[in-house]
Amino acid sequence: MADFNRRDWLKSSGLIGAATLLSGWSTPEVLTQEIKSPKKKNSLVRLNSNENPYGPSEKVRKAMKNAFDDACRYPYSYQNELLELLAKKEGVSKDHIIITGGSTEGLNITGAAFGLYGGEIIAARPTFLSMMDYAVLYGATINWVDVDKNKGLDLDEMKKRISAQTRLIFLCNPNNPTSTLLPANDLRAFCHDVSERVTVFSDEAYYDFIEDKNYPSMIEFVKEGKNVIVSRTFSKVYGLAGLRIGYLIARPDIITKLNDHVAAFTNVLAIKAAIEALGDNEFYNHAVSKNREGRQMIYKTLDELGLEYVKSNTNFVFFKSGRHINELHKSFMERGVQIGRPFPPFYDWCRISTGTTEEVAFFCEQLKAVLG
Numbered sequence: 001m002a003d004f005n006r007r008d009w010l011k012s013s014g015l016i017g018a019a020t021l022l023s024g025w026s027t028p029e030v031l032t033q034e035i036k037s038p039k040k041k042n043s044l045v046r047l048n049s050n051e052n053p054y055g056p057s058e059k060v061r062k063a064m065k066n067a068f069d070d071a072c073r074y075p076y077s078y079q080n081e082l083l084e085l086l087a088k089k090e091g092v093s094k095d096h097i098i099i100t101g102g103s104t105e106g107l108n109i110t111g112a113a114f115g116l117y118g119g120e121i122i123a124a125r126p127t128f129l130s131m132m133d134y135a136v137l138y139g140a141t142i143n144w145v146d147v148d149k150n151k152g153l154d155l156d157e158m159k160k161r162i163s164a165q166t167r168l169i170f171l172c173n174p175n176n177p178t179s180t181l182l183p184a185n186d187l188r189a190f191c192h193d194v195s196e197r198v199t200v201f202s203d204e205a206y207y208d209f210i211e212d213k214n215y216p217s218m219i220e221f222v223k224e225g226k227n228v229i230v231s232r233t234f235s236k237v238y239g240l241a242g243l244r245i246g247y248l249i250a251r252p253d254i255i256t257k258l259n260d261h262v263a264a265f266t267n268v269l270a271i272k273a274a275i276e277a278l279g280d281n282e283f284y285n286h287a288v289s290k291n292r293e294g295r296q297m298i299y300k301t302l303d304e305l306g307l308e309y310v311k312s313n314t315n316f317v318f319f320k321s322g323r324h325i326n327e328l329h330k331s332f333m334e335r336g337v338q339i340g341r342p343f344p345p346f347y348d349w350c351r352i353s354t355g356t357t358e359e360v361a362f363f364c365e366q367l368k369a370v371l372g
């Protein structure tokens, strides 16, 4: 019955076709085998990984096609043009930047570099885990600091936990999965004080979705020569998650140290795509405005259902479903929607990404059916 409803809905919304349903939480292996782009037929509505299904833009697709002849070459010699553009965009010199295979690669190499020889990393719980997962493999220990009662990062507690063992503090801002944004002044004061003692890492994967256009990037501290590292990605607003390209910005001596650990550099098509994407303001603005629209649609439905949620600064919404996430996941999979994974300790909360308008509308219908 559930599938019948979905098919009806998909027909009326133009997303024709029944879903291939997955049985468990997605792994990259499962995804490549079973799920196609949300634009294609027979696809599951994927609202689980905070991607931007509107990408890549038409201009970027064209740039990638034009780059096919270069795909027989190693990518390093192609990065200079992108480095120049990024340096101009961020107001730093090229030696402040490393281009990485997605920002995940930037997080991983930082985890390796700072986790070596058993250092400690202070990080929020819950937050985006790549760096900590990787650092542990290199011998690091993690000092977890629970988010505060508003689900924001608890900077005071993080500061209190600094000890002689601490090598780095990981700030995901806006935070994944809670979507909270630190007050600008608190963040600035924290980075200013703390970077005198330990390195601060600011993961700014969702920076482009912040509504306050004057909200500071911690790149401002990099420019002042502080112990601060910032990560950015082409996976979110630019819609290039499948290409694997992101970058780190830090003082040149830190960049040199991190460079030693790069394992998975990006590729020629991704570099060409990123160069084009940086100039495609029309697509950028479209992505930001579609995301805003998607968030509003989700808020409206949550309000109708009387469900608590966090006002989002990202391309996803974190809400309290009141159901165990494993149970909720199963219900949504039966209805052809893939929702975010569990984020302990918030087992009765759910993270839902903003997809296309049609996908979000479909999700909202299903949410009413499941929880209404």
Ligand SMILES: Cc1ncc(COP(=O)(O)O)c(C=O)c1O
Binding pocket: 049, 050, 101, 102, 103, 104, 105, 128, 172, 175, 176, 203, 205, 206, 232, 233, 234, 235, 241, 245, 246
């Ligand atoms: C906070 C945060 N940082 C980094 C990433 C990794 O993004 P990528 O490796 O695609 O750049 C993600 C992905 O969802 C994220 O949520």
